[in-house]
Each structure stands twice: as structure tokens, then as C-alpha cells.
Amino acid sequence: MTTTAVSEETTETGRIPALLRSNTVWTLAVLVALFALFAVLKPAEFATTFNIRNVATDSAILLVLAVGMTFVIVTAGIDLSVGSVLVFSGVVAAKTMVALGGTTAGWGGIALGALAGMGSGLGWGLVNGLLVTKARIPPLIATLGSLGVALGLAQVITGGSDVNRIPAKLANAIGYGLVAGVPWLVIIAVLIAVVFGLLLALTRFGRHTYAIGSNAEAARRVGIKVDRHLIKVYALSGLLSGVAGVLSLAHYTTTTIASHTSDNLSAIAAVVIGGASLFGGVGTVAGTVIGVLIPGVLRNGLIILGAQRFWLDVAVGAVLVVAVFFDQLRRRARERR
Amino acid sequence: MTEPLLEARGVTRRFGHVQALRGAAFTAYAGEVVALIGDNGAGKSTLVKTLAGALRPDGGEILLDGRPVHLTDPVDAQRLGIETVYQDLALAHDLDAAANLFLGREPTRFSFLHVLDRGVMQRRAAEAFDELGIRLPDMSAPVRQLSGGQRQCVAVARAVAWASRVVFMDEPTAALGVVQRKQVLDLIRRVRDRGVTVVLISHNMPEVLAVADRVEVLRLGRRVARFTAADTSVEQLVSAMTGGLDQEGAA
DSSP, X not given: OHHHHHHHTOOSSOHHHHHHHOHHHHHHHHXXXXXXXXXXXXXXXXXXXXXXXXXXXXXXXXXXXXXXXXXXXXXXOOOTTHHHHHHHHHHHHHHHHHHTTGGGOOHXXXXXXXXXXXXXXXXXXXXXXXXXXXXXXXXXXXXXXXXXXXXXXXXHHHTTSOOOOOOHHHIIIIITOEETTEEHHHHHHHHHHHHHHHHHHHBHHHHHHHHHHHOHHHHHHTTOOHHHHHHHHHHHHHHHHHHHHHHHHHHHSSOOGXXXXXXXXXXXXXXXXXXXXXXXXXXXXXXXXXHHHXXXXXXXXXXXXXXXXXXXXXXXXXXXXXXXXXXXXXXXXXXXX | OOOOSEEEEEEEEEETTEEEEEEEEEEEOTTOEXXXXXXXXXXXXXXXXXXXXXXXXXXXXXXXXXXXXXXXXXXXXXXXXXXXXXXXXXOOTTSBHHHHHTTTOOOEESGGGOEEOHHHHHHHXXXXXXXXTOOOSOTTXXXXXXXXXXXXXXXHHHHHHHOSSEEEEESTTTTOOHHHHHHHHHHHHHHHHTTOEEEEEOSOHHHHHHHOSEEEEEETTEEEEEEEGGGOOHHHHHHHHHTSOOSSOOX
């Protein structure tokens, strides 16, 4: 992943300066340092396959959300609805699976349920996209609205109590299953990050995403269909929230309606720690992967060190602010050149 | 004189209660630099936008090579070889010079995947800059990191790279220092020498006379005078702009 982000900014001339200029390299260094610190302090507990697998699994669902969020933030937008859309999609998927057999449902029912969940996510994404482009509602407000509506509707559908008769096959395979020691959840999240990371870094779709975030009016004048592109970007974020909803369902074997209120902020924090600018035009999926892992490793390491649970939020919040502060310093220094 | 390359006849355009263009005319010939001047509110920007496809006129006609054309958006104009350097440059500041040169027209590989062909973009961008004598300190830097003059050069190079017929330049030197200003004026001459017509919109009279072959003057939404730059003084231009001279009579 890191290599794609670096080649993004590399040309024949100046391979090394471009490498040092890259945000991704610096944030990766922070992640490695953090990892090394905990590994030295608590080698027996922290640096084990078991623990690393835990960190990766815990980060997988957030990564799926954060990949979609990266595209949205690169267009200078924001999507506050990801956590609610995750819940809504999970509820639709769960209800479908329950209707098709519940805990004993076969793969057919599971597939239909998953498709229903992902479809719901896509639908919410399209709604967000249309609100932002056609109704001209600022992304912050549009997605704040769908945050409320999606979560409310999820509770209307379920009567406020979680749906938990999830197919055992889904939980055992996708939820807990391993392939060569790697959880399915992690494999799916990494595949999504790779595919969409390449889409953002290497394709015309990705280039237009950066162009719109840099200067939407300029993009319009060269003939880029800005509204249509933005709708696609919000739809992608919605779709990935739907995917995350299905993954969450598989992992927790329940809809976890009440547990996703801060997913949006966690995803935004990951994207920003990963070097993206909320002003748009800057950001990579590789950076986001690191931005998901830094708080993940930090939380895990602090728990192992025996820190009180409440201190974890303090640490993650501080890391976010410090990361952005240093990023600003480097940016300013570069621009004065 | 030969056939005009691009011509506007009797163009009208109203914004609410403001009649910005009242039967404006404009003529550009092949391979010349023609300046379009006028006081604030004379309708220069409106006229240029209609000729570049960014605004649709209420009435009148636009002819390219003597044939009427209907421009519904800037892409229509671009297809006909007409490009515009906007006053705000319209660059994507987080992308590098090559990416900006190809913005919206990126060459891609593996057809349906639309993977950017970076090699082709870098090479052709380097050629385009070379051809215009533009030197950038770092081709891979986002244009945000370039100076004002360098950014102007990128915007001009982009327009020139795609324009086969006409380039409109809206106040291309307005925000520049003395050295950069000279750079851009030289660039305008080099573009003309490649056979592309340059339409220069400017407030700066000495500059207009220095670089343009001809000057057309707008006042209150109409063309009021045409001059050959070589035998015209700043006083004559100012007089036409402010109403002391009207060669074309009331419409």
C-alpha cells in the first residue's frame, strides 16, 4: 500500500525528495515507532500473533468506513452518516437473513441478506450525493441529516432492540474464520483498501476526485461532470458503510445499534491522521490505512500497559491534534520554499 | 483583409435588469494577437464568456470560419479548438503541472479501467512547456507551490496545448510582477507565432499596444472602435473607451 502512495508523488526526477515529502512515509514511521515502543515494553503480551490479529480485526471494520471517507474528504466533503448507515444496513441485512432462516440460514439467504445490506448502504450514499449536489445542501448538514434519519429508521424497523438471530455460517466463516491464520474480516478490509487505493491513485476517477477537491470550478470548466462524480463518491462511501454493516453483523452476531455513534468521527480522524486535508485535494488510502492503525495500536498498547479505559480516548484525541499540527508545520515549511 | 477566423455579430445578453451586451460585435483573424479593451462594465468578460461557451447569448450569432456555431458549454468550444485562460486560472492547486495540463482530458490505458497514462502525460507536458520556453523548478510539485507567474504559465500552456484556433486570455498579467509580466507577454507572442490566435483582455493600455496586432474597443455592451496597434496611441484608446470616439455608430 505504501508504495502506491509514494509512486503517486514520484517522477523520474527527484525520487528521494518526493519520498521524504510524502506524508505517508512520516505517518508510517510514527506507526512503526509506536509499535516498536509497545513491543519493547510488553513483548510477551503485545508482539504476539494473537494480539496483532486482534488489533487487525478490531481495525478492519473501521478501515472499510475510512476508505470511503477518504474519497469523500479528498473531494473536500464529509460524510457524518457512515456509522448510522452501517447500523441501518446491518439491520436490513439481519432482518433479511432472519426472514430467510435465521441462525440456520444457508449461504443463499446470507448472500441475499448481505446484498440487501449493501444495497441499503448504496441507497443512503446516493441520497447523500443527491442532497449535496442537486439540493445544494452542505455535506456536513446533508450527512448529519441522514445520520439521524438512518439511525432512527433502524430503530423503527427493530423496535429499538438488536436483531441477533444471525446465521451461524456467516458468523463462523466471515465473522471469526481465518485463512492461513488471517481473519476473513481483515482479508476483506485489505482487499477493499487495495482496490480503492489503486482506484484513487491510478485512475481517471481518482484524478477527478482530487481535481474536484482542489478546485471544483476548474474541474467543471475543463468538462469534468462534477455533480455526477460527487454522487458516485458519496454512493461509494454509502456502499462501503453497507459492507461494513454486514461485516459488523458477522463479527458481533448482532446489529449493535447503539455502538456506532462515534464511528464517523473515528473514520474522519483516521483519514486526517493519514495525511488528508479537510480542505480537499489531498489524501491517500495508504495514509488512511496507517491512520486507522495508529489509534488502533495505541488503544491496544495502552490496554496492555494497564491504562484506565477512559485514558484511551484522551490519547487518541491528542494524537489526532498532534498529527494535524505537525502536518501543518511541514506544509507551511514546504510552501515557503 | 482576409476572412475572419472567429466573429461575433449583434450579440446580446441580459443579467436581470442589466443589459451587459447590446449587439456586441467582435472579430478575430487567424494568427494575430487582438486585444479586447473597455472600461469596467463594458461587457468584455461577458462577451468572452459567450465566445468561449461559458455563457449562452440571448441573441446574435457567433461564427467560426464564417459558419455559425452554437456553444452550449466550454467543452463545445474546446472541441472546436477554442481555449480560455481564466483570470482565476482555474488550476487544481493540489495537482502537479502535468496533471493540470491534462485535467479532464487524461490519456488512459486498459480502456475500461481508465488507468492514467502517467508516462505519456509527463512526456507531453514537458514537451508543451519546452515549446513555450517555460521552465518550472519542479514538475512533480503541486502547482500550489509555484509562483504566481509560473502558475500563469501553466494555465497558458494548458490552453495553448489544446487550442488549435483561438486562445482567450482574461487579464493574464493583472496579478503579476514586472519580470513575470514580461514573461507572459513573451509567451503570448510565441503562441501567436505558432499560428494560434490570441484574444487578450486587458486594462493595461501600454501593454496592449506592446503585444497586440489589433485592438477592439467595447463600450456599454457594443463595439465602438477598431485600431491597428502599430499606429495607435494610448490617448486614442482611452478616448474610444470613455466615449470620445465612436467609429461604428449607434446600433
